[in-house]
Amino acid sequence: MPLQKVTREEIVKSSISVFRRKGYYRTSMANLAEEMDLTKGTFYHHFESKEDVMKEALKMSCGWFERRVFSVAYQDELSQENRLESMIQLTYKAFTAEEGGCFFANTILETSHVEDTFLHILRNFFKKWEDALAYMLMVTYSESKAHEVAKQIIAEIEGSIVLMQLHQDKTILQNALQRLKKRLG
């Protein structure tokens, strides 16, 4: 077997995990390198800057949500109820599987009043999420009302994640999602 070379993708994937746990400013390039058993020097061979890594991390994480969570909303062969139930399950797993809650909300509250660097990428994530929810809700509501409700759902989930982090208690998010299901189902 030839010498295994680390791919850019593998590095970004492991960096997501570190950024989620430690936040953006608290994470150093050394931390990111360690996670892949690399040195800082090697890391800088692959990426220009920490900002660069973070942008790719956010984009990859957003792509994952699109493929694994938001896509469910568009499976028209399933009933609305099934799609809703499925998205709720996947949402819960996505925000609790690893520590750190919502990578995107964390990044907003940490960086948005300091710099604009990631705002576009962050807004894109929330737009994709809103669109998916609204698409499902259009069975019941008008387009504009569906988007309004979708925004409220997202706010409720994110608020629950804040409280989940505060009390280190996953049932807070679980309960919030169950309430949403009841209200919408």
Place this chain on the structure above:
Amino acid sequence: MPLQKVTREEIVKSSISVFRRKGYYRTSMANLAEEMDLTKGTFYHHFESKEDVMKEALKMSCGWFERRVFSVAYQDELSQENRLESMIQLTYKAFTAEEGGCFFANTILETSHVEDTFLHILRNFFKKWEDALAYMLMVTYSESKAHEVAKQIIAEIEGSIVLMQLHQDKTILQNALQRLKKRLG
């Protein structure tokens, strides 16, 4: 007039403003000192460490909320509707008067998965908030139901603050509060 000496209280007050704008990790002792036109050396004469300043900043801010916002809930001479309206107004002002949204939510998402240092103080803030809302809601609901609803209200507000920060748009919080008023009133 003798030489004006800076009090501990003044320093904490100005530090709240910096921490809110820049977050905990991104704020340096030099930043905090500059805000009061002091040097780092002088600053360390008043405080042992950055952690020390942050703890006092959170406590002072929590005290401010208790006196200026949460206290309204207990003014039994006012009608429930008046108290609710008043608290909503004050809540909006408190979270939008300066940039940075909710100091406490910011600190949770920034620090809670890195260290436990501030968890107690942060939990105390949210407990005081919940108690105030629940006290008002007990006119309508049972004690346990009132606390449940209070938690949900807090989650909705905090979620809206996340989205307010994301879109740099204060009307998002304004609308969320108006919805709450309608639902409860």
Place this chain on the structure above:
DNA sequence: GTCTATACACAGATAGAC
């Protein structure tokens, strides 16, 4: 492609003159 070594800035914190 990976390493060691290093440059340089800035962080938290302390010492001591005034």
Place this chain on the structure above:
DNA sequence: GTCTATCTGTGTATAGAC
């Protein structure tokens, strides 16, 4: 009580050997 100077660690980032 405030300052300047400094210690020590760590941060981002680069240079150059292998």
